[in-house]
Amino acid sequence: xxxxxxxxxxxxxxxxxxxxxxxxxxxxxxxxxxxxxxxxxxxxxxxxxxxxxxxxxxxxxxxxxxxxxxxxxxxxxxxxxxxxxxxxxxxxxxxxxxxxxxxxxxxxxxxxxxxxxxxxxxxxxxxxxxxxxxxxxxxxxxxxxxxxxxxxxxxxxxxxxxxxxxxxxxxxxxxxxxxxxxxxxxxxxxxxxxxxxxxxxxxxxxxxxxxxxxxxxxxxxxxxxxxxxxxxxxxxxxxxxxxxxxxxxxxxxxxxxxxxxxxxxxxxxxxxxxx
Numbered sequence: 001x002x003x004x005x006x007x008x009x010x011x012x013x014x015x016x017x018x019x020x021x022x023x024x025x026x027x028x029x030x031x032x033x034x035x036x037x038x039x040x041x042x043x044x045x046x047x048x049x050x051x052x053x054x055x056x057x058x059x060x061x062x063x064x065x066x067x068x069x070x071x072x073x074x075x076x077x078x079x080x081x082x083x084x085x086x087x088x089x090x091x092x093x094x095x096x097x098x099x100x101x102x103x104x105x106x107x108x109x110x111x112x113x114x115x116x117x118x119x120x121x122x123x124x125x126x127x128x129x130x131x132x133x134x135x136x137x138x139x140x141x142x143x144x145x146x147x148x149x150x151x152x153x154x155x156x157x158x159x160x161x162x163x164x165x166x167x168x169x170x171x172x173x174x175x176x177x178x179x180x181x182x183x184x185x186x187x188x189x190x191x192x193x194x195x196x197x198x199x200x201x202x203x204x205x206x207x208x209x210x211x212x213x214x215x216x217x218x219x220x221x222x223x224x225x226x227x228x229x230x231x232x233x234x235x236x237x238x239x240x241x242x243x244x245x246x247x248x249x250x251x252x253x254x255x256x257x258x259x260x261x262x263x264x265x266x267x268x269x270x271x272x273x274x275x
Contacts, residue, residue: 025092026072027065031057034123035101036269038064039089039109041252042131042202043146043192045071048106050184051258052265059266060102065092067112069197080201081208082108082132086115093121100218102269106252107131107231108205110222117216125216126268128223128261129231129251132210139206149193160185175227175250184255214238221268225249225256242268 028046036056038049046064056062068088069075076084089112093101103122105113110130117125152159159165166177166185174180180188192198213220221242224233230251237243244264249256 024073025065025068025088027063027092028053029061029063031060031062033060034269034271035098036060036062036265037089037093037098037101037103037113038062039067039103039105039112040064040070041105041107041109041129042205043070043195043198044106044109044188044252045191045195047071047184047187047191048252048254051254052262055259055262056265060269063096063098063101065089067109067197067201069201070195071191075197075200079204080197081204082111082210083115084204085201086112086119086121089116090119090121102126104128104265104268105130106254108201111205111210114210114213114216114220117218117220118212120217122218124218124269125220126223126265127220128246128253128264129225129228130210130222131205131231132208133213133234133237134209134232135234137207137209140203141206143199146193146198149189153190153193156189157182157186160189172229173251174255175225175248175253176256180255188252213241219268221264223253223261223264225251225253 040046040048045066049064053062066073067085069080100121100123102124103113103116104126106128108131110127111132113125113127116122160182163178166180169185169189170177170180223244223246225246226249228251246253246260254261
Protein backbone atom coordinates (compact mmCIF):
# COMPACT_ATOMS: atom_id res chain seq x y z
CA UNK A 1 0.00 0.00 0.00
CA UNK A 2 1.37 3.42 -0.96
CA UNK A 3 0.20 6.59 0.79
CA UNK A 4 1.27 10.20 0.48
CA UNK A 5 0.46 13.27 2.52
CA UNK A 6 -2.78 15.14 1.92
CA UNK A 7 -4.27 12.72 -0.58
CA UNK A 8 -3.87 8.98 -0.40
CA UNK A 9 -3.30 6.41 -3.07
CA UNK A 10 -3.59 2.69 -2.89
CA UNK A 11 -1.69 0.39 -5.23
CA UNK A 12 -3.10 -3.10 -5.67
CA UNK A 13 -0.20 -4.76 -7.43
CA UNK A 14 0.95 -6.93 -4.49
CA UNK A 15 -2.40 -7.69 -2.90
CA UNK A 16 -4.06 -10.19 -5.23
CA UNK A 17 -4.21 -11.18 -8.91
CA UNK A 18 -5.58 -8.25 -10.87
CA UNK A 19 -6.05 -7.68 -14.62
CA UNK A 20 -4.88 -4.08 -14.06
CA UNK A 21 -2.07 -4.65 -11.54
CA UNK A 22 -0.64 -1.13 -11.64
CA UNK A 23 -3.96 0.70 -11.25
CA UNK A 24 -3.95 3.28 -8.47
CA UNK A 25 -6.90 5.20 -7.11
CA UNK A 26 -6.46 8.51 -5.32
CA UNK A 27 -8.67 9.16 -2.34
CA UNK A 28 -9.22 11.09 0.87
CA UNK A 29 -10.44 9.41 4.03
CA UNK A 30 -11.68 11.00 7.24
CA UNK A 31 -14.35 10.58 9.88
CA UNK A 32 -15.56 7.75 12.08
CA UNK A 33 -18.22 5.09 11.83
CA UNK A 34 -19.36 2.77 9.07
CA UNK A 35 -17.50 3.32 5.78
CA UNK A 36 -19.27 5.49 3.20
CA UNK A 37 -17.68 5.70 -0.26
CA UNK A 38 -18.39 8.83 -2.32
CA UNK A 39 -18.12 8.69 -6.13
CA UNK A 40 -18.05 11.88 -8.20
CA UNK A 41 -19.85 12.72 -11.48
CA UNK A 42 -18.37 12.61 -14.98
CA UNK A 43 -15.82 15.37 -15.37
CA UNK A 44 -15.51 15.88 -11.63
CA UNK A 45 -13.19 14.55 -8.97
CA UNK A 46 -13.35 13.82 -5.25
CA UNK A 47 -13.36 17.52 -4.38
CA UNK A 48 -17.01 17.86 -5.44
CA UNK A 49 -17.90 16.37 -2.05
CA UNK A 50 -16.07 19.01 -0.01
CA UNK A 51 -19.24 20.86 1.07
CA UNK A 52 -20.68 17.71 2.72
CA UNK A 53 -17.66 15.71 3.85
CA UNK A 54 -17.24 17.33 7.27
CA UNK A 55 -20.90 16.78 8.14
CA UNK A 56 -20.82 13.18 6.90
CA UNK A 57 -17.57 12.53 8.75
CA UNK A 58 -19.25 13.03 12.13
CA UNK A 59 -21.15 9.78 11.62
CA UNK A 60 -19.38 7.92 8.81
CA UNK A 61 -15.87 6.85 7.82
CA UNK A 62 -15.92 8.88 4.59
CA UNK A 63 -13.84 7.75 1.61
CA UNK A 64 -14.00 10.16 -1.34
CA UNK A 65 -12.17 8.81 -4.38
CA UNK A 66 -11.14 9.80 -7.90
CA UNK A 67 -12.46 7.39 -10.50
CA UNK A 68 -9.88 6.09 -12.99
CA UNK A 69 -9.17 8.80 -15.55
CA UNK A 70 -10.24 11.67 -13.28
CA UNK A 71 -8.54 13.78 -10.65
CA UNK A 72 -5.30 12.08 -9.61
CA UNK A 73 -6.24 8.56 -10.74
CA UNK A 74 -4.83 7.33 -14.07
CA UNK A 75 -7.23 6.00 -16.73
CA UNK A 76 -8.16 2.34 -17.05
CA UNK A 77 -6.20 0.44 -19.70
CA UNK A 78 -9.44 -0.88 -21.23
CA UNK A 79 -12.82 0.62 -22.06
CA UNK A 80 -14.02 2.61 -19.01
CA UNK A 81 -17.62 1.45 -18.89
CA UNK A 82 -19.50 2.11 -15.64
CA UNK A 83 -19.25 -1.61 -14.90
CA UNK A 84 -15.47 -1.56 -15.43
CA UNK A 85 -15.15 1.50 -13.21
CA UNK A 86 -17.17 -0.28 -10.52
CA UNK A 87 -14.84 -3.28 -10.76
CA UNK A 88 -11.86 -0.95 -10.29
CA UNK A 89 -13.52 0.56 -7.21
CA UNK A 90 -14.24 -2.93 -5.87
CA UNK A 91 -10.56 -3.86 -6.22
CA UNK A 92 -9.64 -0.62 -4.49
CA UNK A 93 -11.98 -1.51 -1.61
CA UNK A 94 -10.40 -4.95 -1.40
CA UNK A 95 -7.06 -3.21 -0.95
CA UNK A 96 -8.47 -1.24 1.96
CA UNK A 97 -9.95 -4.39 3.48
CA UNK A 98 -13.51 -3.11 3.04
CA UNK A 99 -16.06 -5.63 1.80
CA UNK A 100 -19.46 -3.91 1.69
CA UNK A 101 -19.44 -0.20 2.51
CA UNK A 102 -22.29 2.19 2.02
CA UNK A 103 -21.83 3.74 -1.40
CA UNK A 104 -23.10 7.05 -2.77
CA UNK A 105 -22.55 8.78 -6.10
CA UNK A 106 -23.64 11.63 -8.29
CA UNK A 107 -24.52 11.20 -12.00
CA UNK A 108 -21.91 8.79 -13.43
CA UNK A 109 -20.91 8.15 -9.82
CA UNK A 110 -24.50 7.15 -9.09
CA UNK A 111 -24.37 4.62 -11.91
CA UNK A 112 -21.08 3.22 -10.59
CA UNK A 113 -22.65 3.00 -7.13
CA UNK A 114 -25.58 1.05 -8.58
CA UNK A 115 -23.15 -1.31 -10.33
CA UNK A 116 -21.46 -1.93 -6.98
CA UNK A 117 -24.87 -2.64 -5.47
CA UNK A 118 -25.69 -5.06 -8.28
CA UNK A 119 -22.37 -6.86 -7.68
CA UNK A 120 -23.17 -7.26 -3.97
CA UNK A 121 -20.42 -4.85 -2.94
CA UNK A 122 -22.60 -2.18 -1.29
CA UNK A 123 -24.42 -2.23 2.02
CA UNK A 124 -26.64 0.55 0.68
CA UNK A 125 -26.69 2.73 -2.42
CA UNK A 126 -27.45 6.45 -2.53
CA UNK A 127 -27.50 7.85 -6.06
CA UNK A 128 -28.04 11.54 -6.85
CA UNK A 129 -29.21 12.19 -10.42
CA UNK A 130 -27.89 8.78 -11.46
CA UNK A 131 -26.86 8.32 -15.07
CA UNK A 132 -27.77 5.15 -16.95
CA UNK A 133 -31.45 4.84 -16.13
CA UNK A 134 -32.43 6.23 -19.52
CA UNK A 135 -34.52 3.78 -21.62
CA UNK A 136 -32.06 3.54 -24.51
CA UNK A 137 -28.39 4.42 -25.10
CA UNK A 138 -27.95 8.13 -25.75
CA UNK A 139 -25.46 7.88 -28.59
CA UNK A 140 -22.45 10.13 -29.22
CA UNK A 141 -22.30 13.80 -28.34
CA UNK A 142 -20.11 16.58 -29.64
CA UNK A 143 -17.41 17.86 -27.31
CA UNK A 144 -17.82 21.54 -28.14
CA UNK A 145 -18.55 22.64 -24.57
CA UNK A 146 -15.48 20.90 -23.23
CA UNK A 147 -13.23 22.31 -25.95
CA UNK A 148 -14.51 25.77 -25.11
CA UNK A 149 -13.81 25.15 -21.43
CA UNK A 150 -10.25 24.09 -22.21
CA UNK A 151 -9.68 27.17 -24.31
CA UNK A 152 -11.02 29.41 -21.56
CA UNK A 153 -8.95 27.89 -18.74
CA UNK A 154 -6.44 30.78 -18.46
CA UNK A 155 -9.31 33.21 -17.78
CA UNK A 156 -11.38 30.94 -15.52
CA UNK A 157 -9.84 31.95 -12.15
CA UNK A 158 -10.52 35.61 -12.93
CA UNK A 159 -14.05 34.99 -14.22
CA UNK A 160 -14.86 32.86 -11.17
CA UNK A 161 -14.21 35.77 -8.80
CA UNK A 162 -17.61 37.31 -9.57
CA UNK A 163 -21.07 35.79 -9.04
CA UNK A 164 -22.04 36.53 -12.64
CA UNK A 165 -18.93 34.72 -13.83
CA UNK A 166 -19.71 31.67 -11.69
CA UNK A 167 -23.23 31.65 -13.08
CA UNK A 168 -21.81 31.59 -16.61
CA UNK A 169 -19.33 28.85 -15.75
CA UNK A 170 -21.53 26.56 -13.65
CA UNK A 171 -25.15 27.45 -14.43
CA UNK A 172 -25.78 24.22 -16.31
CA UNK A 173 -24.93 21.98 -13.34
CA UNK A 174 -25.37 24.08 -10.18
CA UNK A 175 -28.66 25.84 -9.44
CA UNK A 176 -27.02 28.45 -7.16
CA UNK A 177 -23.52 29.08 -8.52
CA UNK A 178 -23.10 32.12 -6.28
CA UNK A 179 -22.78 29.68 -3.36
CA UNK A 180 -19.70 28.07 -4.90
CA UNK A 181 -16.45 29.69 -3.67
CA UNK A 182 -14.35 31.13 -6.54
CA UNK A 183 -11.50 28.66 -6.08
CA UNK A 184 -13.89 25.72 -6.03
CA UNK A 185 -15.65 27.02 -9.14
CA UNK A 186 -12.36 27.31 -11.01
CA UNK A 187 -11.38 23.81 -9.92
CA UNK A 188 -14.70 22.37 -11.15
CA UNK A 189 -14.10 23.81 -14.61
CA UNK A 190 -10.47 22.70 -14.66
CA UNK A 191 -11.36 19.14 -13.62
CA UNK A 192 -14.01 18.96 -16.34
CA UNK A 193 -11.74 20.39 -19.04
CA UNK A 194 -8.59 18.40 -18.32
CA UNK A 195 -9.65 14.92 -17.15
CA UNK A 196 -7.75 12.45 -19.36
CA UNK A 197 -10.48 9.84 -19.07
CA UNK A 198 -13.39 12.10 -19.96
CA UNK A 199 -13.84 11.34 -23.66
CA UNK A 200 -13.60 7.56 -23.39
CA UNK A 201 -15.73 7.39 -20.25
CA UNK A 202 -18.39 9.69 -21.68
CA UNK A 203 -18.59 7.59 -24.86
CA UNK A 204 -18.85 4.34 -22.89
CA UNK A 205 -21.50 5.78 -20.60
CA UNK A 206 -23.65 7.14 -23.41
CA UNK A 207 -23.46 3.85 -25.32
CA UNK A 208 -25.08 1.83 -22.52
CA UNK A 209 -27.90 1.68 -19.99
CA UNK A 210 -28.16 0.29 -16.46
CA UNK A 211 -30.66 -2.55 -16.55
CA UNK A 212 -30.22 -4.13 -13.14
CA UNK A 213 -32.02 -1.79 -10.74
CA UNK A 214 -34.64 -4.34 -9.72
CA UNK A 215 -31.86 -6.87 -9.00
CA UNK A 216 -29.92 -4.70 -6.55
CA UNK A 217 -30.44 -6.37 -3.19
CA UNK A 218 -29.03 -3.52 -1.10
CA UNK A 219 -31.42 -0.70 -0.16
CA UNK A 220 -31.40 1.97 -2.89
CA UNK A 221 -32.18 5.66 -2.47
CA UNK A 222 -32.41 7.79 -5.62
CA UNK A 223 -32.40 11.59 -5.32
CA UNK A 224 -33.59 13.86 -8.11
CA UNK A 225 -32.48 17.52 -8.05
CA UNK A 226 -35.39 19.85 -8.74
CA UNK A 227 -33.52 21.92 -11.33
CA UNK A 228 -31.49 19.20 -13.03
CA UNK A 229 -30.89 20.03 -16.71
CA UNK A 230 -28.98 16.87 -17.58
CA UNK A 231 -30.69 13.77 -16.16
CA UNK A 232 -34.45 13.20 -15.95
CA UNK A 233 -36.19 10.87 -13.53
CA UNK A 234 -37.40 7.74 -15.36
CA UNK A 235 -41.12 7.23 -15.82
CA UNK A 236 -40.98 3.93 -13.91
CA UNK A 237 -38.84 2.81 -11.00
CA UNK A 238 -39.18 -0.38 -8.92
CA UNK A 239 -41.43 0.07 -5.87
CA UNK A 240 -38.65 -0.92 -3.47
CA UNK A 241 -36.51 2.06 -4.50
CA UNK A 242 -36.69 5.08 -2.20
CA UNK A 243 -37.08 8.31 -4.18
CA UNK A 244 -36.35 11.81 -2.92
CA UNK A 245 -36.45 15.28 -4.48
CA UNK A 246 -33.67 17.76 -3.73
CA UNK A 247 -35.46 21.09 -3.78
CA UNK A 248 -33.58 24.10 -5.08
CA UNK A 249 -30.74 21.97 -6.46
CA UNK A 250 -29.07 21.41 -9.79
CA UNK A 251 -27.38 18.33 -11.25
CA UNK A 252 -24.37 18.67 -8.92
CA UNK A 253 -26.16 19.74 -5.73
CA UNK A 254 -23.46 19.67 -3.07
CA UNK A 255 -22.96 23.45 -3.04
CA UNK A 256 -26.64 24.27 -3.59
CA UNK A 257 -27.90 22.63 -0.38
CA UNK A 258 -25.05 20.88 1.45
CA UNK A 259 -27.06 20.23 4.60
CA UNK A 260 -29.89 18.63 2.61
CA UNK A 261 -27.47 16.49 0.59
CA UNK A 262 -25.59 15.36 3.70
CA UNK A 263 -28.83 14.46 5.48
CA UNK A 264 -30.00 12.53 2.43
CA UNK A 265 -26.79 10.47 2.33
CA UNK A 266 -26.92 9.83 6.07
CA UNK A 267 -30.52 8.66 5.75
CA UNK A 268 -29.67 6.46 2.76
CA UNK A 269 -26.84 4.82 4.72
CA UNK A 270 -28.66 4.56 8.07
CA UNK A 271 -28.38 1.20 9.88
CA UNK A 272 -32.12 0.59 9.49
CA UNK A 273 -31.75 1.12 5.74
CA UNK A 274 -28.48 -0.62 5.02
CA UNK A 275 -28.03 -3.16 7.77
